[in-house]
Amino acid sequence: MPVMRVGLFVTCLVDLVRPRIGFAALELLEAAGCEVAVPQAQTCCGQPGWNSGERASARALAEKVIAEFEGFDYVVAPSGSCAGMIRTHYRELFAGEGAWLARAEALAARTFELTDFLVNVARLTRVPGRFAGTLTYHDSCAGLRELGVKAQPRALLAKVPGAALTEMTDSEVCCGFGGTFSIKFGEISAAMAQAKCERIRASGADAVVLGDLGCMLNIEGRLRRSGDAATRVLHVAEVLTAKP
Amino acid sequence: MQLASIHFKQRASGALANERLQGNLKRFGSGFADKRAAARAAYGADAFDELREASAAIRDRALADLDAWLLRFEQEATRRGARVIWAEDAAEACAQVLAICARHGLKKAIKSKSMLSEEAALNDALAAAGVQPVETDLGEYILQLAGEAPSHIIAPAIHKDLGEVSELFVKHHGRPRSDDIGAMTREAREMLREHFLSADLGISGGNFLVAETGSVAIVTNEGNGRMVTTLPRVHIAITGIEKVVPTLEDLSALNRILPRSATGQEISNYFSILTGPKRAGDADGPEQLYVILVDNGRTRLVGSALQEMLRCIRCGACMNHCPVYQTVGGHSYGWVYPGPMGSVLTPAFQGLENALDLPQASTLCGACHVACPVKIPLPDLLRTLREMQMERGLRPWAERAAFCAWAFAARRPWLYALATRIGARVLRWMGGRRGMIRRLPLAGRGWTLGREFPAPEGRTFRELYRASGRQKA
Numbered sequence: 001m002p003v004m005r006v007g008l009f010v011t012c013l014v015d016l017v018r019p020r021i022g023f024a025a026l027e028l029l030e031a032a033g034c035e036v037a038v039p040q041a042q043t044c045c046g047q048p049g050w051n052s053g054e055r056a057s058a059r060a061l062a063e064k065v066i067a068e069f070e071g072f073d074y075v076v077a078p079s080g081s082c083a084g085m086i087r088t089h090y091r092e093l094f095a096g097e098g099a100w101l102a103r104a105e106a107l108a109a110r111t112f113e114l115t116d117f118l119v120n121v122a123r124l125t126r127v128p129g130r131f132a133g134t135l136t137y138h139d140s141c142a143g144l145r146e147l148g149v150k151a152q153p154r155a156l157l158a159k160v161p162g163a164a165l166t167e168m169t170d171s172e173v174c175c176g177f178g179g180t181f182s183i184k185f186g187e188i189s190a191a192m193a194q195a196k197c198e199r200i201r202a203s204g205a206d207a208v209v210l211g212d213l214g215c216m217l218n219i220e221g222r223l224r225r226s227g228d229a230a231t232r233v234l235h236v237a238e239v240l241t242a243k244p
Numbered sequence: 245m246q247l248a249s250i251h252f253k254q255r256a257s258g259a260l261a262n263e264r265l266q267g268n269l270k271r272f273g274s275g276f277a278d279k280r281a282a283a284r285a286a287y288g289a290d291a292f293d294e295l296r297e298a299s300a301a302i303r304d305r306a307l308a309d310l311d312a313w314l315l316r317f318e319q320e321a322t323r324r325g326a327r328v329i330w331a332e333d334a335a336e337a338c339a340q341v342l343a344i345c346a347r348h349g350l351k352k353a354i355k356s357k358s359m360l361s362e363e364a365a366l367n368d369a370l371a372a373a374g375v376q377p378v379e380t381d382l383g384e385y386i387l388q389l390a391g392e393a394p395s396h397i398i399a400p401a402i403h404k405d406l407g408e409v410s411e412l413f414v415k416h417h418g419r420p421r422s423d424d425i426g427a428m429t430r431e432a433r434e435m436l437r438e439h440f441l442s443a444d445l446g447i448s449g450g451n452f453l454v455a456e457t458g459s460v461a462i463v464t465n466e467g468n469g470r471m472v473t474t475l476p477r478v479h480i481a482i483t484g485i486e487k488v489v490p491t492l493e494d495l496s497a498l499n500r501i502l503p504r505s506a507t508g509q510e511i512s513n514y515f516s517i518l519t520g521p522k523r524a525g526d527a528d529g530p531e532q533l534y535v536i537l538v539d540n541g542r543t544r545l546v547g548s549a550l551q552e553m554l555r556c557i558r559c560g561a562c563m564n565h566c567p568v569y570q571t572v573g574g575h576s577y578g579w580v581y582p583g584p585m586g587s588v589l590t591p592a593f594q595g596l597e598n599a600l601d602l603p604q605a606s607t608l609c610g611a612c613h614v615a616c617p618v619k620i621p622l623p624d625l626l627r628t629l630r631e632m633q634m635e636r637g638l639r640p641w642a643e644r645a646a647f648c649a650w651a652f653a654a655r656r657p658w659l660y661a662l663a664t665r666i667g668a669r670v671l672r673w674m675g676g677r678r679g680m681i682r683r684l685p686l687a688g689r690g691w692t693l694g695r696e697f698p699a700p701e702g703r704t705f706r707e708l709y710r711a712s713g714r715q716k717a
Contacts, residue, residue: 010705012654016664017698019705038709041657049647051608053630053639057651064655092624145610170274174567178607183690185253185605190694191260191571192607221695224680 004122006034007072009065009086009111011079012044013213021213024237025078025114032122039068045077047085050093051179059093066090066103074121075111078237079212080143083113088146113143115152115211115236127156129242131163133206137236138196138219139172140212153211153236160239168203177218193222200231207232209239245362245393249578249590249599256572256605268405269573276399276564279508280615287504299501300619302494303555306455306486310546310554313455313488314537320458324520326533337538338369341447341480344534345375348478350445354436356462356469357381358449359397359558360482360538362580363593366447377447378439380468382432389416395574397581398506398560403573436468446472446530450483451557452498453535456491459519460535463502463512473518479530481518485537486554492517498557505617506559541593549628553588555618562612562622568605577602584612584622591629597638603629646687661706668700675699 006029010022022038029036046061048054065086069075077083090104118124135157143149157165176182176192183189196219200208208231210216220233234242248255259265284292306313318328331337337360344350353375355361367377367388379388383401387394389412394400401409406423413428414421417435422428448469452461460481462469473479489495495517503509522529545554563569563583574582579599581589587602608623616622633639653660674681680696683689691697 012664015705016668017700019701019703019708022705023708038714040706040710043654043657043660044650046654049651051627051630052643052647053627053632053634054644054647054651055631055634057647057654060651061654141607141609141611145614172611174607174609174611176567176571176607178609181604181607183687185256185601186690186693186695187260188256188568188571188605189607189690192567193695195567195571217698218695220698221680221691224678224696224698225694 004034005073006036007069007075008036008038009042009045009069009075009077009082010038011077011082011213013217014078017217018213018235021078021235021237024235024241025076027128027241028114028118028124028237029076029122031126031128032118032124034074034122037072042068045082045085046093047081048179050085050089055093062090062093062104063100066100066107070103070107073110074117075107076114076117077111078114078235080113080140080147080149081212081214083111083116084142084146086111113147113149113211115156116147116149119152119155124156127159127240129240130161131239131242133162134164134166134204135207135209135239136166136168136200136203136205137171138168138175138200138208138210138215140210140215141174143211144172149211153209156240157209157236160242163239166203166205168199168205168208170199175215175218177214179214182214182218189218190222193218194226197222197226197228201228205231207234207239209234209236211236245365245580247579247594247598249594249602252576252578252599252601252605255578256576259572259576264405264408265403265573268403269570271405272402273570276507276560277615280505280561280564281508283504283508283510292504295497295501296617296619299498299557299617300555302489302497303557303618306489306494307546307551307554310485310488313490314485316455317453317458317488320456321520321535322458324458325523326458326520326535329534329536331536331538331540333540334364334538337364337482337536337540338366340536341366341482342369342373342375344478344480345370345373345445348444348532350375350478352376352378352439352443353445353447354378354380354439354443354472354476355384355446356448356464356472357384357400358447358482359394359580360449360484360540361447362394363540364482364538366482375445378436378443380436380439380472381464382429382466385432385436386412389413393575393580395582396560396563397558403575440471440475443476444478446474446476446479448472448479448481450481450487450535451502452495453483453488453537454492454495454517455488457519459517461495461499462516462518463499463514464516465507465513467514469514469516473516474528474530477530478532478534479518479521480534480536482536482538484542485539486542486556501617502557502559505561505615545592550588550592550625552620553585553592553625555620556585556589557618559617561615561617565611565615566606567609567611568607584626585620588622588625588629596629596632596636600633600638603633642687661704664704665707668702668704671697671700672702
């Protein structure tokens with residue numbers, strides 16, 4: 001089998017806030033035998049504009065992403081919502097436009113959320129990380145409902161030596177992030193995050209694991225504000241590559 | 245009902261501060277959603293999803309030729325002795341009901357649940373004209389005593405707890421207080437019985453209109469619908485024009501999906517297909533049957549980017565699965581229809597400028613779309629409304645400016661790299677030793693009111709990657 005050439009879409013939040021997750025994704029893709037490149041001019045997938053009704057700016061950024069990534073066999077992002085943007089919404093941005101639509105659809109078909117790619121495309125069998133403690137997994141909305149990411153992260157976490165997975169109740173209920181919703185309706189968003197944090201604590205897990213930076217900042221921010229300094233909030237890529 | 249959707253944020257804030265309401269919302273929690281999930285599993289998940297697909301197709305077929313199916317309905321209903329009246333808006337609907345009251349000298353109306361009558365504020369119009377309206381659905385009855393509007397389209401008093409209802413009953417029934425649900429229900433039945441027997445008008449909604457037979461179909465659980473539509477000498481069914489379906493076969497498919505999606509029931513306790521008034525020799529039924537078909541903004545959606553919303557069969561699954569609705573309750577939405585379906589319908593019926601927050605008040609988590617029995621892409625419709633708001637300049641100036649600035653930078657990698665490099669460092673510094681930012685300025689305040697903002701690591705991925713020497717190109 002020829003080597004898979006993967007373009008890593010780092011995502012704007014990983015780039016700005018948690019670069020270590022980008023490196024963890026890189027490590028996992030290489031562990032799966034991929035040849036990984038990181039286009040340096042990449043910025044944002046356009047999702048904030050798309051979700052806020054700013055179609056023109058979303059479209060301009062979508063063109064940029066398509067041009068930067070269409071040369072790879074696959075595009076992988078450590079985020080369900082960014083991968084979901086490219087996979088399910090780019091075609092809506094270019095609806096009715098022959099050439100751009102074809103390019104958008106071609107890219108959509110080769111774009112994956114990280115754990116989905118590792119399990120279903122690269123078929124990663126062994127993960128480099130280890131973790132001592134219990135984990136609970138929060139299903140991020142876009143990954144779950146736009147891309148069907150549910151079993152994949154759990155299958156990978158099950159391979160991590162020392163890690164025990166325990167399910168919280170309502171793991172599929174939104175944490176309240178919702179992009180600009182978290183700022184426009186801060187009070188409601190924080191109340192939703194609080195409900196999620198209570199379920200996480202009730203699960204008794206040492207760490208909540210998830211696949212999207214938005215949920216991560218939201219949940220971690222609420223845990224810390226409510227005085228919980230102990231429950232860790234980790235991206236799935238961090239756990240899969242964690243060093244003992 | 246008075247439109248107050250423009251105040252969503254203040255109303256939601258009040259709802260969050262109301263401990264009793266919060267307790268009631270938590271108790272309601274995922275009850276209906278769990279029941280729906282169990283009903284779906286019992287039906288077979290794949291078969292259920294096929295039924296959703298088929299139901300959406302049925303609704304689309306009806307909407308594609310809405311005018312033709314409505315005329316067919318009118319023709320068939322008229323042929324069977326009903327009188328069909330068209331009302332363009334809420335005011336006309338009320339005027340038509342009052343005209344019927346005047347024509348037949350009607351003084352007391354018993355009502356079964358009708359969201360359209362809420363849209364038209366029909367009770368106020370009846371009372372003002374000297375016709376006493378009595379709600380007979382238990383939830384609606386409770387709210388009529390309380391002087392409140394429904395907070396959920398199928399469980400109108402879901403925001404109230406047992407204690408609140410007990411207090412209302414003591415106040416209005418003048419009987420000793422009871423906290424036993426069975427006893428309280430019996431008490432309400434006794435109170436309502438007298439109204440059932442003395443009313444000369446029954447007003448119901450209509451879950452579906454069947455074009456091929458001219459029938460009105462009603463789905464209820466308490467039996468009050470039967471009384472309302474058969475006991476008084478005049479029955480008025482008042483409903484939105486989008487409720488029409490072509491055939492009884494279509495009705496049967498939709499009646500499999502509706503109760504399962506709403507309450508998780510295989511079938512509701514009562515399911516009535518009302519075709520024409522009482523005929524010679526019939527044991528019961530109204531002497532006169534009127535069907536008022538109300539537009540009130542619906543035809544504006546036909547052929548628009550929001551047409552899929554007209555598929556809605558009013559099951560409430562979207563609000564039962566909506567984490568925002570579960571957090572702030574139905575009254576926050578400020579009009580008849582709450583939750584995701586209300587966030588589309590309210591701006592669509594009442595004007596985009598009168599419900600500015602509603603299309604924004606969603607995390608677009610998609611739970612509503614997955615639960616919808618007729619597969620209405622609610623998140624997409626909310627996004628479409630957001631686009632309309634942008635196009636019509638209805639978003640704040642600062643928000644638009646921020647998006648322009650962000651898009652400008654994101655298309656210029658050198659500028660973006662510089663801005664994020666500075667941003668990461670400033671935010672890192674703001675996070676201090678804990679790495680948590682307690683207070684962000686400007687729009688970021690919305691975040692830090694109830695949460696810390698976890699500070700960045702300090703250098704961007706881009707910088708670190710370049711420094712690692714791995715860059716090939």
